[in-house]
Amino acid sequence: MASRSPRRSQRRSPRRRRGVLVCATAAAVALVISLVMMLRPDQQAGDGYGAATSAAGARVIVPPTVPEPELTPSPTPSATRSPSPKATPSTPAATPTVAAAPKPTPSAASGGAAARPVSGAAPLAGRIRPGTAYQGVATFYGAGNGDGHACSYGPSADVMTAAMNTTDYETSMACGAYVLVRAASGASVTVRITNECPGDCAPGQLDLSAPAFAKLADPVAGRIPITWSLLSPATAEPLSIRYKTGSSSYWCGIQVIGHRNPLARLEVRTGGGWVRLARTEYNYFLSEQGSGCGGAIRISDIYGEQLTLDGIAVRPDVVQPTRVQFAAH
Known part of the structure; x- marks a missing residue:
């Protein structure tokens, strides 16, 4: 009859199995808790920062996401320009009255002439203006x-x-x-x-x-x-026109005689419209290329009044009277 081996049985005791079971359960619970902690957001007191865990296990602070301000698009420029407001015309100053002549007080800046107030009554005037002493x-x-x-x-x-x-x-x-x-x-x-x-x-x-x-x-x-x-004299005869000696349809000089008010401009009519002629120191308006010589003439005084003269032929050095005159002021 074979004898029983003295080797002890490999069967574990119930106490040992229970210990292993408890350890495994604890490990599982710890693992679950760890996973929950990893997945829940960090609830630190309103610092605006969130927490994340890197692959290496280090806790990384992520700055809060700041929403970009919503940009309002600029209006598309319109092709139509709005009209500029019209300037309100200024009221001209009162016309100075020439009083009894005081003794002149020369001004160094003007070389002896008195200050010259500006009058708005004569838009084409030069240095000499009406209403000024x-x-x-x-x-x-x-x-x-x-x-x-x-x-x-x-x-x-x-x-x-x-x-x-x-x-x-x-x-x-x-x-x-x-x-x-x-x-x-x-x-x-x-x-x-x-x-x-x-x-x-x-x-x-x-x-x-x-x-x-x-x-x-x-x-x-x-x-x-x-x-x-x-x-501006109250009475005046009609003014006259004179062409300068040597004038022709190729070159001419035109002079106005007997105008009541200072003359500001002289223009001649050409195929392209009115052309303003240059004034000389000897008081003729020249058409160097003959433009408008013998045609219609338009003259303007310093007050802006215009007179148009037709039928004035090129007759050198002849005074040709008209039937018109500038208005008195």
Whole structure:
């Protein structure tokens, strides 16, 4: 009969199995808890940061996602431009009144001429403007037969004339202007500008004809303080047109004679419309290429009034009267 092996049975005891079971259960619970902790968001007190676990197991702080501001698209420019508001026209200042002539107070900046207030009544005026009193001095010269040399008017029976200083002569724009001249004594005389006083005449100065100066003071005085201002005579004959000697359909010079108010522009009509002619120091408007010579002429005074003249033929050095004249102001 075979004997039993002394080797002990390999059967485990129930106590040992229960210990292993408890350990396995605890490990499983720990694993579940670990998984729950990994999957739940971190609830730290409102710091705005979330937590994540890296593959290496380190806890990484992820900054909160800040939503980008919603951009409002700029409006697409319209192809239609809105009209600009119209400027409100300014009310012109009151027209200065020429008072009795005070003794002039020369200004170093103006070379002896008084300050010149701006008047809005004459949009095409140059230096000499209506409603403005100018200060200066008066001298006199022998005007002879009234020929206005610089203005090219020729002899005249009217010797109440004057030569304007070069500055205020303004490339013959002063030609034909009527000015009222007053002396400190209160005496006055109206003269027409027919000449230019050369460089020795300061701004504001008038070189009167001898008869005109005598209306203001004894010629022995030779030089007196004055004030003067622009006039628009109440009565005036119709104005005239004269073509310069040598004028033709290929080149011409045009002059206006007897205009009531200072002349600002002269234009001639061409195939392309109205063309403005340049003014010379000797008071003619030149068409160097003959444009418009013998055609319609349009003239404008300093107040902006326009007169259109038709039927003026190219007749050199002939004064051709019209039936029109600028309005008085």
